[in-house]
Amino acid sequence: MIQGEHIQLEELELFALGALSEDEAAALQAHLSGCEECATKLAQARGSAALLGFATEQGRPAGTVKAELMARIRANREAERRYAWPSKMEAPQGGGSTTKADTRRSWWNWVLVPAAVALALVSFALSWQNRRIATELEKERKTAESMIRDRQQVEKMVGVLAAADTVTVKLTGTRDEGNANGLVKFNAKAGIVMYAAELPPLPADKSYQMWLVPASGTPISAGLLGPGGHAWGNMWTGEVPANTQAKAFAVTIEPVGGMAQPTGPKVLLGAT
Amino acid sequence: MTPQGTTGETTTDWSLLARIGQRDEEALSALYDRYSGLVFSEAKRILRDTGAAEEILQDLFYQVWRTSARFDPAKGSLAGWLLVAARNRAISKLRRKSGISEELDENGVTLSVDVELHAAQNLLLDKVKAVMGSLPENQREALECAYFEGMSHTEIAQKTGQPLGTVKTRIRSAMEALKKVLS
Numbered sequence: 001m002i003q004g005e006h007i008q009l010e011e012l013e014l015f016a017l018g019a020l021s022e023d024e025a026a027a028l029q030a031h032l033s034g035c036e037e038c039a040t041k042l043a044q045a046r047g048s049a050a051l052l053g054f055a056t057e058q059g060r061p062a063g064t065v066k067a068e069l070m071a072r073i074r075a076n077r078e079a080e081r082r083y084a085w086p087s088k089m090e091a092p093q094g095g096g097s098t099t100k101a102d103t104r105r106s107w108w109n110w111v112l113v114p115a116a117v118a119l120a121l122v123s124f125a126l127s128w129q130n131r132r133i134a135t136e137l138e139k140e141r142k143t144a145e146s147m148i149r150d151r152q153q154v155e156k157m158v159g160v161l162a163a164a165d166t167v168t169v170k171l172t173g174t175r176d177e178g179n180a181n182g183l184v185k186f187n188a189k190a191g192i193v194m195y196a197a198e199l200p201p202l203p204a205d206k207s208y209q210m211w212l213v214p215a216s217g218t219p220i221s222a223g224l225l226g227p228g229g230h231a232w233g234n235m236w237t238g239e240v241p242a243n244t245q246a247k248a249f250a251v252t253i254e255p256v257g258g259m260a261q262p263t264g265p266k267v268l269l270g271a272t
Numbered sequence: 273m274t275p276q277g278t279t280g281e282t283t284t285d286w287s288l289l290a291r292i293g294q295r296d297e298e299a300l301s302a303l304y305d306r307y308s309g310l311v312f313s314e315a316k317r318i319l320r321d322t323g324a325a326e327e328i329l330q331d332l333f334y335q336v337w338r339t340s341a342r343f344d345p346a347k348g349s350l351a352g353w354l355l356v357a358a359r360n361r362a363i364s365k366l367r368r369k370s371g372i373s374e375e376l377d378e379n380g381v382t383l384s385v386d387v388e389l390h391a392a393q394n395l396l397l398d399k400v401k402a403v404m405g406s407l408p409e410n411q412r413e414a415l416e417c418a419y420f421e422g423m424s425h426t427e428i429a430q431k432t433g434q435p436l437g438t439v440k441t442r443i444r445s446a447m448e449a450l451k452k453v454l455s
Contacts, residue, residue: 013447019443047384073334
């Protein structure tokens with residue numbers, strides 16, 4: 001293949017045609033990279049091969065191809081113009097001579113460094129704003145949930161108070177703790193509403209618990225009057241199984257969170 | 273169909289390239305008008321796909337626009353480079369090879385005939401076609417398999433069932449005949 005120090009023209013022509021195997025082509029490339037004489041002959045071989053481009057039936061591309069090409073070129077020119085070095089501004093001065101590559105890098109630095117700083121600032125601002133918005137959204141969500149709960153509470157109370165078959169049970173204090181009293185509005189289908197007044201304050205580990213005493217069986221918890229209970233001002237709602245027949249209502253002092261059955265002293269009591 | 277027209281054909285490729293380097297769109301337009309038919313036809317011959325050939329054509333002239341300053345007329349012919357570059361790109365697409373990058377100033381192509389005039393192109397088209405038509409079938413087939421299908425001599429040997437040496441001889445003989453066009 002390589003005769004003496006140089007590649008034979010025939011081999012270069014096969015190379016120019018792309019007809020050599022990859023290994024053969026690689027061997028030629030290695031020689032060509034350091035041999036100007038063979039590189040010149042390769043240019044001639046490529047010219048000979050290019051003649052085959054004249055062995056084709058001639059056609060014309062669509063007119064839109066040129067139009068698109070010119071549009072790309074104008075876009076390219078616009079980009080060049082937009083990012084051209086400011087005419088009244090000099091490039092940053094460095095020591096020694098500056099290569100073309102250095103000049104390109106400096107030019108890009110001029111554009112990219114401020115852009116990177118601006119992006120970092122924008123990113124920080126957006127991050128801070130995101131955190132602030134997330135906090136506000138969480139606050140709004142909690143407010144909305146609270147409003148929904150209040151609305152459901154009021155609707156339930158209205159349902160109980162407005163029902164024609166709701167009964168009223170007056171509760172009176174059972175201990176010497178002032179004038180504690182209460183009122184229960186009970187509807188077997190709609191639920192319980194209790195109004196409690198002048199109940200003495202409890203230690204932090206205690207809570208008032210409302211009970212429904214059914215016609216038969218053990219008392220049924222109707223909810224807490226304190227932390228964990230459902231209140232609207234001094235009015236509380238209670239939950240008991242539907243269509244439970246009530247014989248009496250009572251309020252006891254129980255540990256916070258309530259008990260399954262009454263364990264503490266009775267504070268209020270009233271029979272239906 | 274052959275390239276027609278003579279408008280603006282007195283400007284050399286090198287002059288046009290110099291103007292392209294100064295961002296003269298009309299110069300690129302003139303160069304496109306001069307060679308787009310040849311480049312497109314060659315790419316289409318290889319790919320047999322008009323859209324793909326047009327894509328190569330456009331990309332190639334866009335590269336000329338962007339890298340014209342690197343072209344050294346001492347290293348060869350722009351027309352030759354366009355044809356070789358279009359062929360390489362089309363073969364890459366055809367054989368799904370990784371892209372071949374042709375730098376204007378690195379891969380010189382010496383086309384020892386002036387084809388800047390459409391009339392010259394028409395003359396060369398006729399001559400080359402005549403030579404190809406006169407080649408023995410097996411020589412023409414070997415040459416076309418290499419240039420238009422990107423097949424290595426080993427692949428051509430497998431396809432034709434001929435020894436590798438025979439394939440090489442056929443290609444060389446065909447190339448010798450082709451080069452006589454230029455003499």
